[in-house]
Amino acid sequence: MKQVNVGLIGFGTVGKGVAKALLSKKKDLRERSGVSINLVKIADKDLRPRKGVRVPKRLLTRKVDSVIKDRSIDIVVELIGGFHPAKEIILKSLTLGKHVVTANKALLAKHGKEIFTVASRFRARIGFEASVGGGIPIINALRRGFVSNDIELIYGILNGTSNFILSRMSEEGCTFKRALKEAQAKGIAEKNPKLDIDGTDSSHKLAILALLGFGLNIKLNDIYVEGIEDLDPMDIQYARDWGYEVKLLAIAKKIGNELDLRVHPTLISSSRILASVKDENNAIFIKGDMIGESLLYGKGAGSLPTASSVVSDITEIAKNVGDFKKERSAFRLGFNSGVKKVRKINDLTTGYYIRFAAIDRPGVLSGVSNVLAKNKISIATVAQKERKKGQPVPIVMLTHDANEGRMNKALAKINRLPFITKKIVKIRIER
């Protein structure tokens, strides 16, 4: 039977799950793949035993190089995350003829092109199923299952922390701060949750999906990103009243030869299946010319779900180790979709949820709607919410599709109207 040797770099949360699976499920994996997959080395700065997994001491090393340079190792699994030395580890492994499996979305989002090019040159495979959507087999679905499709759009709920917070805010009406605390207490949010809640993490994953689905190599700065930190539970409740849920959506949408690419809180109809994605779960909704609408749902993070995807990459590569040399190129990343560039956010056309706080007096609504009308923004629904004596009244509205640039111009103007008392809230709608 074919023997394939694996070296693991990074023995943290995911690394632990991978080690556990490779060691405890060796026999199952052998039966299912026809290959004997041997975990032969684990490199980490911290060599203390980990709870829940028993690793033979001889596997452990502090020296990353002793993994990369081990000629018996066929597959290097990079699970330390971050840019350095993760990038160097991956590039060095590839140039030494090893295949690589990684969960490093930030690195692939930023340096994917370089890494994939090197992999291709050295006829090495790089597996990254775990980089987007944890245990959800979305990369494989995009690269294989949907290979005959022209992808029209991708909506992703790609960050479990944010989705958990939004679920709490929606179901319990609590504030962002309180929901974040609950998430931290449950181990769903990190101590420093910045990259999760400000949309950065979602934008990394979106860059990878956009590369696969549309063949466009994205500069991260080209993705418009808004996080959920400033969301008021009031808006989530008002949205609910109108039959919408607020989700942090990562959106990639083909419009002619441009790609509309953005991450922001979004109102979506409660009747859509995406609106049912709750708690720390992730989901990716895809529209293709053949499949129509499809969705993949599951745990987007965590030790075992992410390890499940890492091990599936390892197994797929292991089955084919030794067969790759003859391939013209191991990488045909990205469907050629005719997309040439990222669409400017000001060119966006979408519906909006708007909330004003105004002093309660005659002429407020006519003043606001006048400015909107002049900017060709038409109101679909408007409601004045409960008055409290002496307090400004919240006025909420949904607009028909409008242009983002015009909307921003209109809102700036409205903000200067004398009876408007606070910063205006604007949340985009996907219909």
Add this chain to the structure above:
Amino acid sequence: MKQVNVGLIGFGTVGKGVAKALLSKKKDLRERSGVSINLVKIADKDLRPRKGVRVPKRLLTRKVDSVIKDRSIDIVVELIGGFHPAKEIILKSLTLGKHVVTANKALLAKHGKEIFTVASRFRARIGFEASVGGGIPIINALRRGFVSNDIELIYGILNGTSNFILSRMSEEGCTFKRALKEAQAKGIAEKNPKLDIDGTDSSHKLAILALLGFGLNIKLNDIYVEGIEDLDPMDIQYARDWGYEVKLLAIAKKIGNELDLRVHPTLISSSRILASVKDENNAIFIKGDMIGESLLYGKGAGSLPTASSVVSDITEIAKNVGDFKKERSAFRLGFNSGVKKVRKINDLTTGYYIRFAAIDRPGVLSGVSNVLAKNKISIATVAQKERKKGQPVPIVMLTHDANEGRMNKALAKINRLPFITKKIVKIRIER
């Protein structure tokens, strides 16, 4: 560049979609796979042109043998459906060293073992992504993405016709007959919808999923099957009142070394994502020890979604044509899960929705609950629905988990009580 030749047998709804994709997307598929995939023959009894796809006349033939015996053809795509001559076509193609792609769930459910064994012996691949869930990449997810998981349970909404009918009955409160008519008018249900609505089609797909997920080769007769033909819209509405939707679920659940395997209308909580699967859409919910809970959703039928899966199988096989000979075995179907046999339906433990129609007089509820208590069935909720003078009163209840055998015994006894006027309705609940 590698050239791979494909012969298509069956030029119906799906065949048309496959031909269209292979012909019109040839360049895209070549770029994405690195292989030139050539459709060289199409066999069908009816050679008239098909709407929406232009096929060069020289490709068309009435002779199936001229496809199977064509030595230039690497992959035979069987899309005629049914048992004969589909089985003979597939077996003959495999023994002649060709790889096979099929969407034939009935055939695989009944003769899968024989077909997979022949494929393995002749080192041929057999792709069947399209046999379950149309455009949903569930087969690939089970075989590759979730390879490291011990599957605990699979819930499938596997029949679009039934799901469409149930959605209409739930949302509009209409009868089964009326909903079926609407489905037929929309081309969602066939003229003869028997196999779709009586659960047979779902049971075929369940057999395939059970083989992959649990390694158990199923006899179709071992699957307990109930269809949706007898559902009363009243029950769907009462279930809704209690926060449940009624879905035709195909269930495979591991209990020790037995597999609980059944297809029947099922109450599931409206807050579950499966309950959001509406209209003719399909979904498969999977629980594994590593991924936790996962779901794949999409179009379960139709020309293009199904063709999308067929073409993805063709493309995957095409990439590897010529590399298979050295494999010890091309097939490692089915995860060894320790499951030995199908669990008897009378051993089932589950919750139940029960509706009685009773003459409205004192002692009815005590009479019924007495019989239930004697059979160790405990009531969770009970409601007496609106009375109409002179009419029997519907009494509906949800039970806690109870044993199916005891439940049937109790219901038989209750049915003989003097104040019970109609056949009792029993629908199982999955919590």
